[in-house]
Amino acid sequence: MPQTETLIDPARALADLDALRDLTGGPDGSRRLCWTDDWTAARGLLRDRLAELPVTVDTDEAGNLWGRLAGRTERTVVVGSHVDSVPAGGWLDGALGVMGALEVLRTLATAGTPPACTVSFVDWADEEGARFGRSLFGSSAVSGTLEPDLVRDLRDAGGERLEDVVRAHGVELDRAGEASTRLRDVAAYLELHIEQGPVLESEGLVVGTVLGTVGVERHRATFEGQAAHAGSTPIRHRRDSFLAAARCALELREIALRHDGVCTVGRADCTPGVVTAIPGRTEILIDQRHLDSGTLALMLSDAKDAATRFAAEEGCTVEWERLWAIEPIPFDADLIEIARAACREVTRSDRALPSGPLHDAAEMARHVPTVMLFSSSTGGLSHCKEEDTPVEHLEAAIRAFGLTATRTIDRVARA
Amino acid sequence: MPQTETLIDPARALADLDALRDLTGGPDGSRRLCWTDDWTAARGLLRDRLAELPVTVDTDEAGNLWGRLAGRTERTVVVGSHVDSVPAGGWLDGALGVMGALEVLRTLATAGTPPACTVSFVDWADEEGARFGRSLFGSSAVSGTLEPDLVRDLRDAGGERLEDVVRAHGVELDRAGEASTRLRDVAAYLELHIEQGPVLESEGLVVGTVLGTVGVERHRATFEGQAAHAGSTPIRHRRDSFLAAARCALELREIALRHDGVCTVGRADCTPGVVTAIPGRTEILIDQRHLDSGTLALMLSDAKDAATRFAAEEGCTVEWERLWAIEPIPFDADLIEIARAACREVTRSDRALPSGPLHDAAEMARHVPTVMLFSSSTGGLSHCKEEDTPVEHLEAAIRAFGLTATRTIDRVARA
Numbered sequence: 152m153p154q155t156e157t158l159i160d161p162a163r164a165l166a167d168l169d170a171l172r173d174l175t176g177g178p179d180g181s182r183r184l185c186w187t188d189d190w191t192a193a194r195g196l197l198r199d200r201l202a203e204l205p206v207t208v209d210t211d212e213a214g215n216l217w218g219r220l221a222g223r224t225e226r227t228v229v230v231g232s233h234v235d236s237v238p239a240g241g242w243l244d245g246a247l248g249v250m251g252a253l254e255v256l257r258t259l260a261t262a263g264t265p266p267a268c269t270v271s272f273v274d275w276a277d278e279e280g281a282r283f284g285r286s287l288f289g290s291s292a293v294s295g296t297l298e299p300d301l302v303r304d305l306r307d308a309g310g311e312r313l314e315d316v317v318r319a320h321g322v323e324l325d326r327a328g329e330a331s332t333r334l335r336d337v338a339a340y341l342e343l344h345i346e347q348g349p350v351l352e353s354e355g356l357v358v359g360t361v362l363g364t365v366g367v368e369r370h371r372a373t374f375e376g377q378a379a380h381a382g383s384t385p386i387r388h389r390r391d392s393f394l395a396a397a398r399c400a401l402e403l404r405e406i407a408l409r410h411d412g413v414c415t416v417g418r419a420d421c422t423p424g425v426v427t428a429i430p431g432r433t434e435i436l437i438d439q440r441h442l443d444s445g446t447l448a449l450m451l452s453d454a455k456d457a458a459t460r461f462a463a464e465e466g467c468t469v470e471w472e473r474l475w476a477i478e479p480i481p482f483d484a485d486l487i488e489i490a491r492a493a494c495r496e497v498t499r500s501d502r503a504l505p506s507g508p509l510h511d512a513a514e515m516a517r518h519v520p521t522v523m524l525f526s527s528s529t530g531g532l533s534h535c536k537e538e539d540t541p542v543e544h545l546e547a548a549i550r551a552f553g554l555t556a557t558r559t560i561d562r563v564a565r566a
Numbered sequence: 567m568p569q570t571e572t573l574i575d576p577a578r579a580l581a582d583l584d585a586l587r588d589l590t591g592g593p594d595g596s597r598r599l600c601w602t603d604d605w606t607a608a609r610g611l612l613r614d615r616l617a618e619l620p621v622t623v624d625t626d627e628a629g630n631l632w633g634r635l636a637g638r639t640e641r642t643v644v645v646g647s648h649v650d651s652v653p654a655g656g657w658l659d660g661a662l663g664v665m666g667a668l669e670v671l672r673t674l675a676t677a678g679t680p681p682a683c684t685v686s687f688v689d690w691a692d693e694e695g696a697r698f699g700r701s702l703f704g705s706s707a708v709s710g711t712l713e714p715d716l717v718r719d720l721r722d723a724g725g726e727r728l729e730d731v732v733r734a735h736g737v738e739l740d741r742a743g744e745a746s747t748r749l750r751d752v753a754a755y756l757e758l759h760i761e762q763g764p765v766l767e768s769e770g771l772v773v774g775t776v777l778g779t780v781g782v783e784r785h786r787a788t789f790e791g792q793a794a795h796a797g798s799t800p801i802r803h804r805r806d807s808f809l810a811a812a813r814c815a816l817e818l819r820e821i822a823l824r825h826d827g828v829c830t831v832g833r834a835d836c837t838p839g840v841v842t843a844i845p846g847r848t849e850i851l852i853d854q855r856h857l858d859s860g861t862l863a864l865m866l867s868d869a870k871d872a873a874t875r876f877a878a879e880e881g882c883t884v885e886w887e888r889l890w891a892i893e894p895i896p897f898d899a900d901l902i903e904i905a906r907a908a909c910r911e912v913t914r915s916d917r918a919l920p921s922g923p924l925h926d927a928a929e930m931a932r933h934v935p936t937v938m939l940f941s942s943s944t945g946g947l948s949h950c951k952e953e954d955t956p957v958e959h960l961e962a963a964i965r966a967f968g969l970t971a972t973r974t975i976d977r978v979a980r981a
Binding site: 346347348349350353365367369379380381382383384385386387388391393394396397398400401404407408413414415416417418419421423424425426427428429430436437438440474506507508509531532533534 | 761762763764765768780782784794795796797798799800801802803806808809811812813815816819822823828829830831832833834836838839840841842843844845851852853855889921922923924946947948949
């Protein structure tokens with residue numbers, strides 16, 4: 152039997168990506184918003200491809216699409232990603248991983264003999280959460296972190312309720328959690344994705360291994376000073392909340408650099424917010440991320456100390472409100488080693504990096520050994536129609552993913 | 567004949583202020599928004615007071631209310647301010663000057679002999695511009711800077727057009743400029759006002775002489791960087807427009823301090839403005855003020871240099887758009903000396919300071935020698951119901967204003 156990895160044909164995955172773009176994308180970007188007709192059409196293309204293979208195809212209680220190729224053991228390696236996109240999104244975000252996983256399944260399914268262990272393909276439902284604001288819908292249902300009561304009444308821009316919309320697509324929200332039975336026998340989860348950031352490209356690299364998804368601390372910091380007339384109040388009499396916030400924002404960057412994490416101030420709202428008044432109140436939205444939970448906690452405490460200090464120096468006060476937080480989710484050390492070796496063999500680089508964005512893999516990593524591979528992202532752009540990756544990078548990434556998959560299958564079969 | 571200044575009775579002016587507050591103010595603040603029934607009621611109170619005096623009362627083509635006390639010459643000293651207020655405004659902004667001027671007129675009108683020159687009281691229409699956004703309506707009509715075509719179609723929050731609203735109050739907009747005939751024979755304009763800032767109070771002072779109104783340069787600076795994912799973009803790869811703007815805002819303060827002016831960043835708008843994205847574009851609104859036009863120009867050029875430098879250091883660009891500007895309007899040197907002497911005699915201090923806010927006096931100063939006096943403002947607060955000044959400060963300010971008026975009258979009569 153030839154080595155499976157030598158049969159992986161990136162050109163077939165690229166042809167599938169082109170077909171998907173012809174069907175649900177174009178010059179204005181991808182339009183595979185989950186729970187819409189375009190998304191259903193994308194699913195139809197996947198079903199057509201799966202129907203050509205000797206695999207069992209079905210959809211679980213959360214709307215995830217599965218294709219199961221029985222192997223010589225019940226122990227299962229899952230490969231997958233998501234075909235849904237943000238509106239006017241890119242052609243690769245999610246789709247690369249889906250078509251890469253499909254190519255792995257196709258290669259194994261047409262090899263002539265059953266794989267060493269069972270291999271399941273999955274297309275997760277509503278990874279983006281772009282319609283209702285709740286990302287990782289399908290994978291969180293499987294991992295047990297989806298709480299129906301928290302999402303039932305979310306409404307899209309047109310006023311439709313999440314529960315009603317998913318029901319029209321065959322998902323009974325209160326039964327979505329039953330999809331967790333899909334975890335049975337799963338021994339590993341593998342996902343290929345574009346980086347959605349500039350790191351690999353800036354280092355001249357093609358593919359990288361993902362160490363895990365970073366933890367996030369997201370807060371609103373509200374600085375209170377004193378609104379006053381812009382003309383009649385000398386500088387030394389001011390308690391300017393915007394300047395306190397500006398100093399804080401600049402220090403937040405230094406804190407992130409010091410700890411090798413990231414921090415973003417994405418918005419500042421001044422009150423009264425007119426050109427003739429010193430801002431009495433300024434709210435800033437803060438997003439801090441790090442792969443290590445202890446370091447992330449330190450970044451947050453440094454940030455609060457800095458905000459308190461600058462507020463005091465500006466005659467202001469500051470209050471923090473946590474908007475959202477998630478712990479870092481590290482991937483599996485053994486799978487990381489397998490993936491790095493595969494990348495090294497294909498591209499002569501074994502760069503490993505954390506993922507800033509969340510992925511379905513983070514939900515799977517709560518329960519099963521997991522790893523991801525990233526291809527480069529041109530200009531680091533994603534969630535826009537300009538999203539792209541050089542074809543030769545895509546080919547190498549699909550090859551490295553295939554090599555990672557076959558070695559993981561061998562390892563799971565032997566365990 | 568007794569010295570007129572010894573007959574000035576601040577208690578009568580304070581009683582008038584109380585009556586005005588009873589009629590058009592209260593616990594929620596003043597409600598003398600111009601061109602409304604409450605403003606008309608305030609005008610009615612003024613007409614009642616003027617009707618008790620041997621003065622000629624009329625309203626000009628721009629809606630300004632005049633009360634003329636003929637003196638021994640046609641040459642005229644004008645005293646006045648504005649009775650209109652912002653919604654939920656303070657009880658003293660404008661009203662102090664109106665009642666102070668009325669008390670000067672009353673003292674002179676009841677002295678038994680005509681004053682040495684003619685004295686006119688004026689209540690300017692719509693100083694605040696709080697309803698249509700165009701301040702100094704009546705005084706700019708008199709000074710010739712009101713352009714009907716620029717204000718005709720301004721609409722209030724209820725959608726009513728300025729031209730229609732002023733017509734309902736007897737003002738034909740296209741004839742408002744004819745009020746400029748009121749400048750004939752005017753030899754001086756004097757106005758008392760609250761400071762609306764913290765300078766006098768912070769120095770333990772009661773009253774001050776105003777050197778002029780500062781010049782204003784008002785701009786929107788737009789920093790353009792690159793929007794990118796808050797999680798996937800390392801700090802060193804970012805082109806963060808908000809941090810460029812934050813550094814600029816902090817430097818703008820240093821520039822103001824260096825030049826002894828003021829500068830305010832009243833608002834910052836980030837795009838896309840979400841916590842998960844680095845701001846690709848940040849607009850800040852900038853207001854710079856100084857009493858000297860050359861220094862103001864220098865402040866602006868320093869600000870542009872700083873913005874360009876910080877933008878470049880952050881990998882961004884910056885564009886400036888002028889929103890509005892006005893030259894500094896210095897008051898009359900001789901009248902400033904008279905006012906400072908009067909303040910010194912009443913309060914033992916001759917502090918002089920620029921006015922950050924604009925006033926009707928700035929329009930008059932374009933054509934006639936002008937000076938203003940400021941009383942202290944508690945906490946520097948104005949345009950709010952908390953606006954206040956200690957009664958003994960009001961009394962001293964009215965006395966100093968009366969002394970300034972009688973000496974100016976003597977001077978004009980002698981000239």
